[in-house]
Amino acid sequence: MARQISLQQYLVSMYWDYQNISDPKIAKDLLLFASSLGFIANRKVYSNWCEGSKAKSVLASLDFDCIHVSQKFTNAVDFKLVMDCGCDSSDIVILISGDSYCEILIDSLHLKGKKVIIFAHEKSAKISLKHLADMFYFVDDLPKLVENKTQFKTTSLDAKINYNEAIECLTKAITTTLSQGKRTEFGYIDKLMRQHCVSYQGFSSIHTPDGKKFKSFGQFVDAAVRDCKVQKQGHKLFLMELDKLAA
Template sequence: MTLVSVYCDFQNVPSLQKFANLLLSFAHTQGHLLDKKVYYNSQCQNQSQAKEPLSSLGFDCRDVPCPLKNSADYKLIADCIKDIQSNRSPDIIILVSGDGDFCSLVYILQKLGKKVIIFAQLGNVKQKLKELVQDDFYFVDQLPKLVQVKTNPQTTAVQAQLIYEEAIDCLRNAIQTALNQGQRTSLSKIGKLMRDNPHFPKCSKFPLVCKSDGTTFSKLSKFVNAAIAEGIVYAKKTGKEQELFLSERNRLLV
């Protein structure tokens, strides 16, 4: 049985909170999950606020309230080395950080025959750390696609994918474009305009839209219904069909 442990540097990857559930799903696809630890500094308000939601997912949140630079990193490294010397040493270490301070740790783990998988935040990663793991390096934003690929490879092999937030942006822009051009904003028209967005996959079918909590939408109508439920857009019947409009607060985002 392959044993897996997760170590997260929250200060380096604050978007972890958004993708935490998917990170756990990914870890479970790698083997039996032993530990899932998050290191944070309670003296920083943005970090202390993340403790409760992460704890509710079963993360072992370890507070390192020290003003010294890299103190949380050193605690993570010390705990990881201690864990791999225990009777239940993990075979796979998932490190959530792009900090170059962990290069030596990764090198040691690899020398001991451990597989290291790294998740970093876009724009916050040291190239040397990335090069150490090569094909086992990812950005946390890729988790929706990675989890779907791991759990349903046959579906994703034939269906393009799009992260929910990107799909929402495409939807907003399509509605605003139609209104600016004096066109109807029916579902079919908006679907065609969404496909013109450079961020929208070039595919024959509507792409699989993935939320950070693992929810997916395989049809345009279901995706739009979710956007309506969240108050991002609303539908109004004009003539024989319904048309889509941006809510007041979302008109400001286009």
């Protein structure tokens, strides 16, 4: 079950690649957006900060944690952000970046049951992120989003799907993946389910008849295996009959 605080608020974390989106003017709107979703647990912004940086001072005055990353190797900021984000315990993660490394990071966060929101530059964003994230916006959208707070209330993040519907979604995702000749690994199947089943927003959105919730995507798969709905071999999934041969 998602960890929450008083008033059933979600915990929200922001990870900002400042070298990718270097505009301190968006900071206040980002905070307003994040606070509309829940309690802001982390607000980290990464760069190779110059001494006396005005941008750093502005962000620090808004309680952003300005993480200095020296450029000892290529993509040092990216690696540091990914490492920190991988240890995050929030329910919702906001990534302010449009770089390709976000693809792998989104998959990892989804497998942990987290919702992922991306803010990126329209001209430089990797478009595939739009289809991977739970929500995707361009930074130019921020002022309008803040003006219309009801547009992004947490109701859009509270999708529910019953167990049988989730099983149907799972089998369709496996069928599609096999027909494309791709590997039916947990991460890819989970991503495909999110793309093609509107009500499915990760294993935490599945509601079982007994009211219990799954603690991981793997636990959901194990239940489907016990119910003879699918088969698994390691972290690969298959349907019950013909697809056994494809394994």
